[in-house]
Amino acid sequence: MPIQLDDLTALSSAPAVKALTPKYFSSELTGSGKGVGLLNKGVRPGSYPLGSSRATMSAADVTTKTKSTGSSVTKFTVPLHPLAQYSVEHNAAKGLSYAVPFDTDRFEVTAHATALDFDVFLDLTPQGLTLHKDESGDKIVKDLNILYRMEIYVLAKNSGSDRVRMVSTAPPKGQSAFGAGDEFTMARWSFAPLDDAQEFIKDATQWLAARAAGVFVDTDELAEWMTNYDVHERICRLAAVWEGEEVADLLSQHISDLFANGTPDSTTLNHLAIQLRYLETYNISLSAYRAIHTTINSVCAPDVANSLSKQNLNLLMSHTLEHLSTMKGQLSVPPAGQSTNWVMPAHFSAQQRAAISTPEPLTLVQAGAGTGKSTVILGRIQHLASQGVNPADIAVLSFTNAAADNITEKNPAVKSMTIARMIHDIYSLNHPTHELSSIDTILNSIEIYFPTSDIGRSFRKVMMEVDKLSAGSMTLLNAFVEKYQTEVLEMLNRIRQTCLELEIVIAYQQIDTMIEPPNVSSKFLIIDEVQDNSIFEFIYLLKYVAKHRENMFIVGDASQTLYEFRASNPKALNALEESGVFSTFQLTTNYRSNQEILDFANVHLADIEANLAAQLRLQANSLLVPTATSFREKVKLNYLHYQRLTEFRGDLPSHIAVDVRPYIEASLARGEQVAFLAYSRQEVAIIEEKLQQMFPQEAVANLVSSRVYPTTVFSQYIKLFWNDVLQVDPADAAFVIHKGINDNLAQLTRQADKAAGAVAKMTSEWWVASAPDINGWVGLYQHGQLSADAFFERLQENVLGYEIRHNGIKQSLMNQKNRERKEKNLNAKGKLVVSTIHGAKGLEFDNVVVVHKYDASMKEADKRMFYVAFTRAMKSMYVLSYGTVPKPRIESDYELIVGALEKRDALTTLRDQGVDTDALSDDEVEAAIAVMMAASSDASVEITITDDQATEALAGFTEAIARLEAEAEGETAGDGPNPLADASAFTAAAA
């Protein structure tokens, strides 16, 4: 029986609704809104800094989130408003409407001009900001500049309008009265409104000179208004707009206005396309995206809606989902009749059975940790087969090779692979000359083969963004490849390379024409760990299913999303559920852990945004009810308060040797396994070393995968030094390359010192491996059968080809080695295991020690990661938490769980003694519990209660008994036992 989280959250000091701070936009924007921090309550719109002016601080759009470092200064640009500057500026003459600001926000320019028949208001909206961080001195100096959209609203006197049209220049107005039809707004951008606002007001109202005495701006009042303008609060408001549904209203209004008179011109459409891409800067809820998509569909012609939807992956997902929904009736479903004797094993739960046997064509199983997702997939395969589906028509797509191998082992007839493998197989069949390569080698190769091509240059730029995993980069790549498909493919054909990112984009765009190998074809597609697929992979699969009219059964847990950096979206599953296109099933019974561990995990699960919609809560498959004592036994929390986080690592070995030692020894004494899970590889290595020292007789299994870094020294050498090679005789060229790479290493790689040995080995290997080919070409050249140009061209291709193959082989060897090592370590069932949390995904252990870095404002990605760690233990868990906060929430949450359990324990005791606790008021129950605790002889209950408190509590309880007795006397005695007799006995005993 899980404890009720609602009770805990009600008790908890943490706010139920997450307060949004400027950190939403950038972690650089410190400040809680109080007096401290970079963006605090004291920040006000101001003047140009000394030595700057409008000319030097041009209000160029802050439309992309960037970070660039030069010497010791880092510059950040951070967009803030969901409507980018160009969207407002370029459409200013189109009469789009904008909301009039509230009285409490705006500055009334004409407050004292009672004779006028119109009012003029000014408001400011933060559009974006720039931040310079100078780390050259002893102290970091930060310089923050906020770009404001200055807005003037000219409204008829006492106007009730809530929206007005925007103009680019103030319309001339004659002597006739100013009416509602004359109202307008204007916008201009400035980093220093205190300097620029007055002139803007003048420009916006100059037309009045002809009919009135002009608008007088009281600069003192304006300055005072700005003194009260709370930048921090305005930025928090903008965060709420992005985060909530308001962003959808804002964009829907913008799009509807643009299409009010039919399809706008192509420049306007281009601006809208960029605006839609700009939305990917921050995480917008998928329901907001659905609303925007609905607007696009309702106001745009189908072809325009189609191309606009491609500008943003989340819109594209809505678009693809909608298309799939229209053809739901045509998708494969399991045949109705039973064709084999397979009977669903009795141990499957009702929830699992329902999901496994669903006849629906599109199914989503949202399941918590340890609830049997992998088990359900195996059950689904057997169920489909039992209905007469040919196993060869079933394909299971997993996230890792290990998971895919596991399916193959159990069901050899079923197709099982990773998504990347499926896409690679399809792609390679259609582009057989492209070898899988690294983005860096591709970048160098484009530069080598297409040094003067503009499209090549743009292509490189886009690929660099993809490599940096910048927000929106996959959308950009998709748009680029769509626009320049012929040129991109020509380039890839020439360099004979591709990468996973290009494969998925090209496979998506050519899905209708690409031929597919038989090893991927299926009619029933099952996808595991769907939360970790990138949105692009997911969109591809939706389209693939539509193309082949397949049945789709997907399983995932949004709260366990670990690979957000691959552009997976933890909220994507919720969007799928909300879309109504998929039939949804939930699995909540956890078969792995005891309820004590799940009570602790549930508190953390409740705090994960991705779980807001699904509201999963884990319940153990056991009738045992945890008590406060059993909870303290099975879940231990040791919080270590540090002034500086960096000190923790140095102390980690002694914490393991002293604090955690009894826990480890007790587990080993029971013959059980203990796994140590930490975020960083470094922490894992420290723990491993310490454990080896402490327990030399135990083998410590390390599950951390080794990483390989692709080399680019060869392609980099060609790019920078090929001219040197061209100067020598072909017979000497190989020697020159070998020597050139080793001699110029500092210019070829940033880690020249570290890499020197490996590069020397690599270049020698290349020389030896390529010697037969190169010597053959030299011979041909010397006999006049090959020109020098042709020789050097072949040589260049050979060197580049070596780099590509070397990287590919290194990666696949490392994957193989990692897989084998992990398998060996797991199979060896060693008693001590160390792993990163990522490496322990999908695994379970008897006992787990989690190294937990506490952060009061933890990022969602980290919350999900620790949730994965908190759900790996079967029997017990030790959380070694550290942080700079003296009284962290993890500790108070722990105490809340203990408190709630103590309360429940006491109530259970009361009920066991026959007290009808439902008949007592809350105060009376509390009083009774306090008495019980005071009387408790259980030393592990660390509740301190003073004598006075006990006397008071006892008095309250005696009063309650008296009241119940009085009530009972007035009523007809029932048939059941009289609870009061026992209760009185209990009071007496307690006294």
Ligand SMILES: Nc1ncnc2c1ncn2[C@@H]1O[C@H](COP(=O)(O)OP(=O)(O)OP(=O)(O)O)[C@@H](O)[C@H]1O
């Ligand atoms: N109906 C069931 N009865 C008993 N045990 C079950 C049942 N379903 C699953 N299990 C067991 O529960 C454990 C967790 O199952 P499984 O690994 O399939 O969960 P999961 O949802 O994939 O976990 P996670 O997402 O946390 O990695 C396994 O040991 C599995 O054998």
